[in-house]
Amino acid sequence: MKYKLGDFVRFVDEKMEGYVTRIIDEQMIGVTGDDDFEIPVLASKVTFVHGHAKLVGDERPEDIIEVDLPAGEFKSKGVFVAVIADARANSVVHLHLVNETSYQLLASVSTEQNKQYKGEFAGIIEPRSYAKVYSAKLADLQLWPKLLFRVLFHTKQNQPALAPLDVSEQFKAKDFSGAKKNVPFINQLGWMIQLDEAELVIDAQKLKESFFKPAEEKQVVAKPQSEVDLHIEKLRTDHHFLGSSEILNIQLTNFKHALDAAIVHQMPEITFIHGTGNGTLKNELHKLLSKSNKVQTFMDARKEKFGYGATKVLLK
Structure with a gap:
């Protein structure tokens, strides 16, 4: 073709x-x-159409764009795949290998589908330069083959030898869900995926120690008061600036924390003061209490003290 x-x-x-x-x-x-x-x-x-204007994204796979290398610190990280929409046919995207490192890259890109491999690009990518390696239709993302990137790092300077890069990518929609960034050297917006990201190093000893923390280092759940006042003015000083839904969420969050703490400390009972108002908070509390298997029963608290503005909860 x-x-x-x-x-x-x-x-x-x-x-x-x-x-x-x-x-x-x-x-x-x-x-x-x-x-x-x-x-x-x-x-x-x-x-x-001969003589048609050539824009970024038109390069043949063998065309490699070189950028002048400024003097400065030797950079050993920064190999990216940049995915950029065609300047004229937005449904088509071009994949570029972008080399931000000071190494010369000896790169090979292949596709794999149904255990069949096809070479798409092979060439040298100079430091701080890029090459177009593959093109596809973004709408057909679910049909894209797996892309195999193999890179050797070469330099004539005295630098540590880097292990070859061997990365396979099956691109998914989430790879293109973030905001586009300006791609270095190409100066167009696109998605960038780093191929030489540093691996997450797990300290096995620290991980082991985290499982055997002494009791005093573990999180302590404070024992709640036997009566918990859920009036918003008791919970937040900025309640004048809160909407009704925000207030209800804050009250329910405090209720859940206090109920969980009471269960942890094996308290026999706890009383929640919710007030009368329009009854919304009381109804929500009763719904949650009726679903908890740690609650024995609940009832209106002492009417002579709270009227109908508090609920007493008996725990198992």
């Missing part, structure tokens, strides 16, 4: 032109025109 995603072509038999947005098979391609409608057509029925 001589055509690649993003190529600008003209139909041989019709006065139509557009961008290649899909490679269907060795004979068929999909071409999208100004109306954003993709037309399947035989590759033999279109031709290149």
Whole structure:
């Protein structure tokens, strides 16, 4: 197949032109025109439009962009895959290997699908430069093959030898859920995925010690008072600025913490002062209490003291 995603072509038999947005098979391609409608057509029925302006994303896989290397500190980390939408056919994205390191990269990119491997790119990527290595349609993300990136690090300076990079990526929607960033050297917005991220090193000894902390280091749950006042003015000083739903959430959170603490400390009973009001808080408390298997029963607390504004909870 001589055509690649993003190529600008003209139909041989019709006065139509557009961008290649899909490679269907060795004979068929999909071409999208100004109306954003993709037309399947035989590759033999279109031709290149010569002299068409070349933009970032048009480079052939063998084209590698070199950037002048400024003098400075030697950088050993920074190998990225940058995914950038085609400047003219937004449905197509181009994957670039971006080398922010001071090493020369000897890179190979292959695709793997159904245990079949296909080489997509092989070449040298100079320090602080990039190369386009693959193109695909973002809407077909679930159909993308697995991409295999293999990189050797080379420099003529006296630097530590780095282990080869061998990374396989099956891109998913979450990889493109974050905000786009300006891609170095290309100066276009795109998603960046770092291939040489430092591995998380787990200190086995510290992990082991965390399981055997002495009792005094473990979290202590304070024993609550036998009467817990849930009036918002008792819980927050800024209650004048809170909405009714925020107030209810704060009251219920404090109720749950106090009830859990009472259960932990095996208290026989605890009383929650909720007031009368419109009855919303009281109803919510009673719903939660009726679902707890640690609650024996609950009832209105001493009416002579609280009226109908408190609930007494007996625990098992």
